[in-house]
Amino acid sequence: MAATDRREPRALRWRALRWRALLWPALLWPAVGAAQTTGSTRFGVYADDDDTLVLTPMVGATATPALGATVSVHYLADIVTSSSVDLVSAATASFTERRDDLSVSAGYTTLSQLSVGVGYDWSHETDYLSHTVSLTLGDEFLDRNLQLGLAWASSFNTVGRSGDPTFAESMVNHSATLTGAQVLSRGTVLKLTYQGQRAEGFQSSVYRYVAIGGAGFGGYRTAEIVPEVRWRHAAALALNQHLVGDLYANLGYRLYRDTWGVTAHTAELRLGWEATRTVDVWLRERVHAQGGASFYRSRYDALQTFMSSDKELGALLSSTTGLQVDFRWQGVGQSLGVSAFGLDLKVDYLDIRYDDFLPLDGLTAWMAEIGTSLTF
Amino acid sequence: MKRAGHSLRRLLPLVVGLWALVGGAGCAAVKPWERGTLAKRCMRFDANAEAALLEQHTFAYREGAAGASGGGGGGCGCN
Numbered sequence A: 001m002a003a004t005d006r007r008e009p010r011a012l013r014w015r016a017l018r019w020r021a022l023l024w025p026a027l028l029w030p031a032v033g034a035a036q037t038t039g040s041t042r043f044g045v046y047a048d049d050d051d052t053l054v055l056t057p058m059v060g061a062t063a064t065p066a067l068g069a070t071v072s073v074h075y076l077a078d079i080v081t082s083s084s085v086d087l088v089s090a091a092t093a094s095f096t097e098r099r100d101d102l103s104v105s106a107g108y109t110t111l112s113q114l115s116v117g118v119g120y121d122w123s124h125e126t127d128y129l130s131h132t133v134s135l136t137l138g139d140e141f142l143d144r145n146l147q148l149g150l151a152w153a154s155s156f157n158t159v160g161r162s163g164d165p166t167f168a169e170s171m172v173n174h175s176a177t178l179t180g181a182q183v184l185s186r187g188t189v190l191k192l193t194y195q196g197q198r199a200e201g202f203q204s205s206v207y208r209y210v211a212i213g214g215a216g217f218g219g220y221r222t223a224e225i226v227p228e229v230r231w232r233h234a235a236a237l238a239l240n241q242h243l244v245g246d247l248y249a250n251l252g253y254r255l256y257r258d259t260w261g262v263t264a265h266t267a268e269l270r271l272g273w274e275a276t277r278t279v280d281v282w283l284r285e286r287v288h289a290q291g292g293a294s295f296y297r298s299r300y301d302a303l304q305t306f307m308s309s310d311k312e313l314g315a316l317l318s319s320t321t322g323l324q325v326d327f328r329w330q331g332v333g334q335s336l337g338v339s340a341f342g343l344d345l346k347v348d349y350l351d352i353r354y355d356d357f358l359p360l361d362g363l364t365a366w367m368a369e370i371g372t373s374l375t376f
Numbered sequence B: 001m002k003r004a005g006h007s008l009r010r011l012l013p014l015v016v017g018l019w020a021l022v023g024g025a026g027c028a029a030v031k032p033w034e035r036g037t038l039a040k041r042c043m044r045f046d047a048n049a050e051a052a053l054l055e056q057h058t059f060a061y062r063e064g065a066a067g068a069s070g071g072g073g074g075g076c077g078c079n
Helices: A010-032 A085-089 B002-025 B049-062
Strands: A036-048 A052-064 A069-082 A095-109 A115-125 A128-141 A146-161 A164-185 A188-201 A209-212 A220-223 A229-244 A247-258 A263-274 A279-290 A316-330 A340-354 A362-375
Touching (some): A069 B049, A095 A128, A340 B049, A362 B049
Antiparallel strands (some): A036 A362, A095 A115, A115 A128, A146 A164, A164 A188, A188 A229, A229 A247, A263 A279, A340 A362
């Protein structure tokens, strides 16, 4: 099957804008006059047995121009090459595309530990454009044993369709997040988080089709259609516990429900070993189980108001097993003005089993990352 | 839509009750000079925010659930 490129003429407009957007932070950075700056890089690879490969390079910088103030800039790209069964069902052979994401944020923390932050994120690919603004507030109480946080984000999206420059639909997503972290003892800290989201607008995939009727004569395909409004609720609990000596455990659980009928339970256990003063080693297991959306079917007998065969909206069980090694060196390279250097390596194996998805019983994937940071 | 609203109303007392429970336990405040272990990277929730960001994006794309994993949320910018 021949690969296709989703790039369209209208992408040319964005290409110019994109590079201008990337240039601005670089030009403004020296003007910040930062007292301390941390630069970071990250490179992620995702490869699954459903013929999807995602490369994600990322660069970022965070500066502290004044006591309590931080300014950050991050850029990442998702370069996706895929000939997944999803695409075959959408009558598309394969594609390669790139998403660019640029985010800037600024924050200020007072001496009394009240913190405020604002952020903006721009994300673009040839058939999708997203602007997100965010606001965060945080404070500490009870002799700094209790931290409370509130975050708001609004995302304004324009959905396009490859090969159809006239197609443009909008989708708006608002989210509110409440966070509370409580120190329970010298070696235990607990965090509770609730996040509510409301998405309204065009949320169907323009490339995904559903099968109606029999598999043979008389069967046909039509575009998926999902409700225009989706309320999503997620409540999470995380517990970090010092076990004994240099061993630590991070436990997490999340309950998720939405108005499309998806209910999910996600549990994670991470075991950490502080091998030396500069090396941490992590093992982790994450399990995610979800029930499907009320209107999800792998195949429909007849037309319905809402229809989707998106496997991510069906019932599934996934397991992620991983190893991570973090290196941190303080005080090295001081002659070069470097006060700290960090390196982390991470490998995860993902196994997803689908309850009711005709083209696939499941998929397996490897995810690997390497990250570096330099503090001046 | 009502179902999720009902589940949220059921969830809220549970969250408040749990918080009251842990808040009560937390009354034995840990002093600043007793926080050596709490300051370790292995005990921090935000030890590697960039790696967490990439991971959340991967899982949000592969699963039908998302949220409450840190960050403010927003559009994935993907189609």
